[in-house]
Amino acid sequence: MDDILVEFLAECEEGVTRLDQELVALEQDPGNLERVAEIFRVMHTIKGTSGFLGLARLERITHAAETVMGAVRDGSLQVTPEIVTLLFKALDRTKLVLEGLAADQREPEGDDGDLIEELERVVRGDGGAASAGAEAKAETPPADGEEAAAEAGAGDEAGATAEADAGDEAGAAAGEAGEETGAAAGEDPGPAEKAAADADGKPVPNPEGAAAASSAGGKKGTPPAKAGSAAKPTASTLRVSVALLESLMSCVSELVLTRNQLVRLAREIGKVELDSAVQRLDNITTALREGVMKARMQPISNAWSGLPRLVRELSAALGKQVELQMEGGSTELDRQLLEYVRDPLTHMVRNAVDHGIETPAERVAAGKPERALLRLSAGQEGGTVVIRISDDGRGLNIEKIGRKAVALGLCTPEELAAMSPQQIAGLIFAPGFSTADQVTNVSGRGVGMDVVRSNVEQIGGSVKVDTKAGQGTTFTVSIPLTLAIVPALIVTAAGHRLALPQLGILEIVRCGDRDERKITTVDGCPILRLRDQFLPVLSMREILGLDRNGEGEDHTGYVLVLEAGDQPYGVLVDGVLDSEEIVVEPIASVLKDLTVFAGATILGDGQVAMVLDLKGLDRRLEARNSKQTATRASEEQAGDEPAKTSLLRFQAGNETLRAVPLALISRIECIEPGRAEHCSGRTVIRFDEELVPLVDIDGNTFGLEADGRLALIFADAGRRFGLLIDKIIDVVETEIRISLRGGPETVLGAAVIGERSTELIDIGCLVESVFGGWFGAGSDAAGDASAPPRRVLLIDDSSFFRALLIPLLENQGCIVRAVDSPKQAIALCEEGKNFDLIVSDIEMPEMDGYAFIAWCRQSRWRDTPVIALTSRTSPADIRKGEELGFDRYLPKLDQGALFRAVEELVGRSETRSLS
């Protein structure tokens, strides 16, 4: 059917209904000129519209009836019951024609000559109609109580017609339109202006429905038998009051609960007959719920219909040029929720025009088109409706926001420094925030973004801001489709059952010590490593304050990975029981301070469970984060009370968890195959032109299988060595509390770190294993006080080696004089100093070891034994060195060989035997 015809039929249906009421009322109050004018107008409208559509019969009938009303209006005709009856007759004929029109899309055949003749005769003042009228009077139904109905109708006038405003869009989709109008009708007819504003732009093929709904009682009495058939053209749309919808909704809620209960019972009883009935009930309940919910939906454009005008006015007032684009206005949302987003949307649009968008001059200067683009889009994404408001303006001034936040005391400068631009932008949602330097008459109206956020969050939604300097800002508002009944996951924590709306749950991960996924503690916070992400984890027991285990937390259970805002996070629960459609009941007022709960619900077994609030949990997380930042900051300030130490935990050799302080590790090397060398009784790796000795966890330093393993490189007192390990487990920050001493020498003790016992490795002991053997080989000989000290001159350009060798030689009972070049040694010689032994490096700048030995053998020191220490240890090098006069030619890192050489050359036993 032509959509214009559909619309016309709907319009006429209302008009006819109206006339029914008005005519009855007129009869009671014949002198009411307003009513007369109204009847005239309605008839006139039908006539005029019929003319446009070429509906000749209708036009003639209504024209004749209108003429009668015109005469009444002009005072030339008195309203009598006869005339009313005649008008009713005309009305009935009109209905008849409309009925045929609806059925066949054309006017039914028929002759209205008699009717028109009668009507015209009345206007002419012929008494002919009088008898017919008198007769008809008896038929006129009693009008008790209909006065009120008619008044209600009149009161609706403004609202009703305004609603009809955008009837253009109603199209032929009468069914759909019916659902939309259902809610509109509920705007109480009283405040007609409000109704008009709300209904602006709404497709309503049935503009007087409000009246119809509010006076249904009065209507019933009047239309005779034909009322039913006359309703046909619009039978597919019907207005119902919001109150009715709400009561239906609460019935459905109860039904859902009862259904849940039955489903549970049926499961327990396990009777097949019962099961199938419950199954049907289940399906029907779901269908009913969906239907009722859909009936409550309204297009989102209802909430933003006023925005084009707002933007136009604002941009004109501010001298800006703004083009407003709106998309997805037909996206539907629960009408209750729609009310909540109206103001936030208006505010954000106002903000965008006022703050976000630059003046044309600024835009041109920035290389942008003068005319700014403000886009408003809405769409359904999963179970949420997402509304985006984006402008191509200057973007948020992150720096300014940060300064302001600090000035307002919303965060400390330290906290600010740690924030990402995204997080700083998010501060605009903090209470009392407004970036405008002066409060303009446009944006500064006492509502800030904090109100926007609280409004949106009140309905379980979220708002995010995304901004790029110079490119614009996008606000994203996500709103759940409906609040009343939500699918939820029933979980347990510390023996309590809790419901968590499924909407925000990304995934569920089983966690336990034996599972692949484990919760570890970093920085004092439980963290779950999931694929390549680290998720902060909140323990539900902890949130509930029901962690009976105290600190030794049990990290076994399920982690619900949730998304709220930008960052996913986990909530650890003990178990996941079921998925159930729950009816969220508002939380009792005494509990409203508990932000982690969104409400309560009755579960299938009749017990009450609290409904968790994703936003509340998210805020709990934020609070934890900021608290931690604060704690860390204060710890750093306090400095000397490092209550916690970061430990690197690893495994080496076996499954035992071992740990070393992270601060001692200078780096971690992965040893490629072939990189480790074995020489002079130790396993080493070359590292920065230096041979770094390796040690394993048991203190072995030679014959180590290093290929492919990891080495923790320690720098201790200028010496470096590597500890071979198998696997790095994690880094934990914890107080070191040694609970068990003893065990192998390299173990400082054992401590319980996050549930697992961990061996703390004694680095000092390892140093001794590495270097101590070096020093220790001749330590038996040391300390013989009776032996005269041997004077040793050490020449090495490397301060590292000088530092290494001095204590080593001193340990051997030597007095060491160390110089960093042969030149200085020569100077000492010239000064007349004498030494028992000279230990010299080979590779040195200016003068190397070879040149020195050549000089030495020509000098006063020609008989002093000289040991060369070098990394050049090929046989050719050794031969060359010995030819030049070195007494010993030794690899630099072979402390055992050095000690033997010292003993051989200037040993006490030898000395003794000589003496």
Added chain:
Amino acid sequence: MKSCLVVDDSPTVRKIMRRIMQTIGFEVSEAGDGREALAFCERQKPELIMLDWNMPVMDGLTFLRALRQMPGGDEPVVILCSTVSELSNIEIALEAGASEYIMKPFDADLVRLKLEQTGLL
């Protein structure tokens, strides 16, 4: 594109008028009665107003008189549309400030003719 405001209490008529006006090449806005039309004109003045006479809340004539009192209110071309063809009515309309008077029902050709007469086309 020239702007046109269609003022009529019947959504059906508005819909038909919208089609006609769009055929002729107007950008069409709508108002359901005189008050709405007046509110619209307070924000912006369309170049053409197709005005119904008989409407609830505020009729066409009252709107027309109010419009012509507004600053810049004399600019829009106003065509009064009515089913009444009495000369007296036409005179009342023109006195109130209508630019033209058109009998309902009409079609696109008739409207175009009237617009040519007013010089808008």
